[in-house]
Amino acid sequence: MFTGIITAQGEVAEIAPLGAGQDMRLVLATPQGWLAGAEIGASIACSGCCLTVVALEESRFAVEVSAETLSKTTLARWRPGTVLNLERALKMGDEMGGHVVSGHVDGLGEVLSVAPENGSLRIQVRLPPELARFVAPKGSVTMEGVSLTVNEVQGLIFGVNLIPHTAEVTTLGRLAAGDAVNIEIDMLARYVARLRDFDVQREETKA
Numbered sequence: 357m358f359t360g361i362i363t364a365q366g367e368v369a370e371i372a373p374l375g376a377g378q379d380m381r382l383v384l385a386t387p388q389g390w391l392a393g394a395e396i397g398a399s400i401a402c403s404g405c406c407l408t409v410v411a412l413e414e415s416r417f418a419v420e421v422s423a424e425t426l427s428k429t430t431l432a433r434w435r436p437g438t439v440l441n442l443e444r445a446l447k448m449g450d451e452m453g454g455h456v457v458s459g460h461v462d463g464l465g466e467v468l469s470v471a472p473e474n475g476s477l478r479i480q481v482r483l484p485p486e487l488a489r490f491v492a493p494k495g496s497v498t499m500e501g502v503s504l505t506v507n508e509v510q511g512l513i514f515g516v517n518l519i520p521h522t523a524e525v526t527t528l529g530r531l532a533a534g535d536a537v538n539i540e541i542d543m544l545a546r547y548v549a550r551l552r553d554f555d556v557q558r559e560e561t562k563a
């Protein structure tokens with residue numbers, strides 16, 4: 357579990373296909389000391405996508421990426437040098453500064469506009485149609501691993517306000533129109549929708 361509070365930016369160091377019909381292996385570089393205490397098998401959210409550490413050095417770790425993950429996330433677009441938002445998994449007693457984030461990316465959003473507004477940046481994003489019902493004004497959304505508050509929603513489009521701190525310490529400050537972003541919807545919205553769909557189905561079968 358994560359909270360969407362990014363604690364470091366890292367970088368793709370190496371990308372190696374593991375062979376025909378096999379997964380992809382990535383080596384990711386972190387700031388010095390950021391991996392302290394991490395072990396093989398640890399979960400790290402990389403721009404919102406939870407990945408399992410399979411090899412570890414002082415300030416680099418390796419992960420293996422499945423076809424499912426490549427199909428749902430921005431990972432297929434990553435290249436050596438791509439900058440990533442990193443978050444270590446939550447420990448008991450950690451501060452819950454953002455919201456409950458699983459690290460399962462639900463799909464890709466498309467940045468439509470980035471515009472300065474006072475000291476902040478206003479970012480508008482188009483959602484895939486199947487995710488739009490889970491995003492609500494003043495609810496939470498995870499974009500590239502970053503916990504954000506939704507300002508407004510209109511159809512498939514939602515807007516967020518990026519404060520200067522978040523713009524500076526995450527990759528979101530470099531977004532431009534046309535960029536694809538990893539989106540994880542709020543877990544609460546997922547369960548509320550499931551309960552509602554289940555009840556509607558049960559009523560329909562009774563009728």
Ligand SMILES: Cc1cc2nc3c(=O)[nH]c(=O)nc-3n(C[C@H](O)[C@H](O)[C@H](O)CO)c2cc1C
Pocket residue numbers: 399404405406407408409419420421422423424425426428429458459460461462
């Ligand atoms: C704890 C955890 C560990 C995961 N580890 C990996 C991994 O090592 N490689 C991978 O391709 N997907 C992994 N996933 C799945 C991946 O995050 C998911 O396919 C994408 O976020 C798309 O939904 C993991 C998911 C979780 C929750």
Ligand SMILES: Nc1c(NC[C@H](O)[C@H](O)[C@H](O)CO)[nH]c(=O)[nH]c1=O
Pocket residue numbers: 360361362363454502503504505506516517518519520521522523525526
């Ligand atoms: N909720 C919003 C935040 N939250 C803080 C960020 O999640 C945090 O700064 C980042 O993860 C780095 O640690 N920031 C915004 O700009 N806008 C929000 O709505």
